[in-house]
Every structure is written in structure tokens, then in C-alpha cells.
Amino acid sequence: MAPKKTGLPREVVRWLQSLDLSFYPKNVPRDFSNGYLVAEILSRYYTQDFLVQSYDRGASLSAKQWNWSQIERSLQKQNLHLMKKLIDGSIHCKPGAAELLVQEVYTLLTTRSIRDVRGPASDFTDRQYQELLPTLARSTASRAIKNNLRITEIMAEPDISTNQRRAEVILHRHLGHKAEDRVLNPGRLKVKPNLCRPAAKDPEPSSRGDECFASSGDTTVKFCSSSTRSGAAVSFKEIKVHQPVRRSLVNY
Known part of the structure; x- marks a missing residue:
């Protein structure tokens, strides 16, 4: 049969x-x-x-x-x-x-x-088989070279430069197929942000609010208000306390 x-x-x-x-x-x-x-x-x-x-x-x-x-x-x-x-x-x-x-x-x-x-x-590659696989299961660049460059080909023509050109052709074809997959299926391969890139600094506020000072004894209180990017006013209080100088306990 x-x-x-x-x-x-x-x-x-x-x-x-x-x-x-x-x-x-x-x-x-x-x-x-x-x-x-x-x-x-x-x-x-x-x-x-x-x-x-x-x-x-x-x-x-x-x-x-x-x-x-x-x-x-x-x-x-x-x-x-x-x-x-x-x-x-x-x-x-x-x-x-x-x-x-x-x-x-x-x-x-x-x-x-x-x-x-x-x-x-007629290209005699494993492209059709790779297209049947899910994206995560497809060959890497090194595996693509191993799959499409047989050991018998290297034995039949052991010239290093010739086999290097063959490997480069396979690698170029593999990267081209990968680029096509990115265009056809942009949602599969999501590009993550580069963590080494410095974060953008926030611009300086366009206008600063009035600052008020109030003092009571040894304590000075500072009230500040500034406008944020969204336009809402944010206030905070800064307190400065005058600390008395401690006397040394060591007898001279």
C-alpha cells in the first residue's frame, strides 16, 4: 500500500x-x-x-x-x-x-x-514548513542555516568562501521572511521600550503661585502653591525649626 x-x-x-x-x-x-x-x-x-x-x-x-x-x-x-x-x-x-x-x-x-x-x-528551502508553525516555534537564524545548508553540500564543495556565501544567502532570506512577518502581523511582535534610554524631564511650570511666609517665635512657616501640568493647584507647607545649640556634657 x-x-x-x-x-x-x-x-x-x-x-x-x-x-x-x-x-x-x-x-x-x-x-x-x-x-x-x-x-x-x-x-x-x-x-x-x-x-x-x-x-x-x-x-x-x-x-x-x-x-x-x-x-x-x-x-x-x-x-x-x-x-x-x-x-x-x-x-x-x-x-x-x-x-x-x-x-x-x-x-x-x-x-x-x-x-x-x-x-x-522550487527554492528548496523549509519556508513552507516554517509558515505552518506558530511564530514562537519557528527557526532562529542559526537553525535556519543548519536546516538549509546540508552537510553533504559542504562535503561536495568544501570551499570556505563558497559555503560562507551560501550561509549569507540563507541568513538574508531568513531576515527577509522575518521582516515580512512583522509587516503582516504587527500585533505578534511587540516592541518593548528601551530601559537604557533616559526618561524625559518634565518642563518647568509656566507660572508659579504666590509664596507666603509666616513666622512665630523660632519657627518659620513657608506656604507655596504652584500650578501643575493639568492646571490644578497643589500646595505644600515647608517648616523650618530653629534648633537650640546643645551644651556639651564634658567638663573641662
């Missing part, structure tokens, strides 16, 4: 079932990564050019590169070609690459077109 969700159109699933393959692809990105199943599919149409026993069923990067190089050479004899972008994306298990590759093989061998089917995204 075919799995419920393979990422492939129904007519492609039926076509794969009719080929009587050695095993049915339950995980499309993983099972089509090394090219063995593709070679087995092509052998059903071109028996002499695609000998299944000459292909490696291993999952190492060297096995994948060897199988796909043989497939490309054999396809050239038949004047057939597969997109290099799809092959590289399938080797590195990029999201959506294997599904598009199988659909291209289907149209190439059967000369049929797939109608009314919305295929996976």
Missing part, C-alpha cells in the same frame, strides 16, 4: 506502483536521493542503457555522485536531460527537490503532463 502523503500527484503514484519496483518509496527525499530508484525506473524503458546491477544502493555521498553521473551519461545517449538543479537538490535531500525530480522523470518518460496539481516550492 502506498503511504497517505508522499508529496507526489496521484497519477505519478499510480505510475510508480505499475512499474513493479524493488521497493516502493515511502520517504521520497531519502529513497530517491542516491539515484538507484531513478535508474531502476529508467531501466523499464531503456533496458540496455540502464543496468540496475551497475548502480550502488549505498547512501554515502560518493555513491550518490557515482550513480547520478552514470544516469546523466546514459540519458545523453538518448538525448534526454534532467535539470541539474533538481539532481543536486535530490542528492542533498533539499525540501521539494526529489518530488519535482520524480515528476520531471514522469513527464519525460510518459510524455504526459500533470494537470491541476500545485507542486512543491
Whole structure:
């Protein structure tokens, strides 16, 4: 029985079932990564050019590169070609690459077109998956680089500057998606005030009230009134008490 969700159109699933393959692809990105199943599919149409026993069923990067190089050479004899972008994306298990590759093989061998089917995204990133997640569960910048830059890509091309440019492209795309989310959903990400910013000082009152003084003995009382920003008068009382000088208890 075919799995419920393979990422492939129904007519492609039926076509794969009719080929009587050695095993049915339950995980499309993983099972089509090394090219063995593709070679087995092509052998059903071109028996002499695609000998299944000459292909490696291993999952190492060297096995994948060897199988796909043989497939490309054999396809050239038949004047057939597969997109290099799809092959590289399938080797590195990029999201959506294997599904598009199988659909291209289907149209190439059967000369049929797939109608009314919305295929996976061609950018081979995890953007569609991230959009299904809530905002707090989405990947950070470092996680986005790990998810979209496979270890096999670094092994296939270990040049530091090349991989640095790839990481920068992924980071720039991640920040762009984050900026779009801020525009589309401004209520989700609330900007908090900066606590390091000094508070604004209140302006000086425009007019000051009259001040009155009253004295009684050694006590001076000061009454003040001033207008606040709202216009209401606030009064307070200041008391100054004259303290007598205490005599020292030490006898000289």
C-alpha cells in the first residue's frame, strides 16, 4: 500500500506502483536521493542503457555522485536531460527537490503532463514548513542555516568562501521572511521600550503661585502653591525649626 502523503500527484503514484519496483518509496527525499530508484525506473524503458546491477544502493555521498553521473551519461545517449538543479537538490535531500525530480522523470518518460496539481516550492528551502508553525516555534537564524545548508553540500564543495556565501544567502532570506512577518502581523511582535534610554524631564511650570511666609517665635512657616501640568493647584507647607545649640556634657 502506498503511504497517505508522499508529496507526489496521484497519477505519478499510480505510475510508480505499475512499474513493479524493488521497493516502493515511502520517504521520497531519502529513497530517491542516491539515484538507484531513478535508474531502476529508467531501466523499464531503456533496458540496455540502464543496468540496475551497475548502480550502488549505498547512501554515502560518493555513491550518490557515482550513480547520478552514470544516469546523466546514459540519458545523453538518448538525448534526454534532467535539470541539474533538481539532481543536486535530490542528492542533498533539499525540501521539494526529489518530488519535482520524480515528476520531471514522469513527464519525460510518459510524455504526459500533470494537470491541476500545485507542486512543491522550487527554492528548496523549509519556508513552507516554517509558515505552518506558530511564530514562537519557528527557526532562529542559526537553525535556519543548519536546516538549509546540508552537510553533504559542504562535503561536495568544501570551499570556505563558497559555503560562507551560501550561509549569507540563507541568513538574508531568513531576515527577509522575518521582516515580512512583522509587516503582516504587527500585533505578534511587540516592541518593548528601551530601559537604557533616559526618561524625559518634565518642563518647568509656566507660572508659579504666590509664596507666603509666616513666622512665630523660632519657627518659620513657608506656604507655596504652584500650578501643575493639568492646571490644578497643589500646595505644600515647608517648616523650618530653629534648633537650640546643645551644651556639651564634658567638663573641662
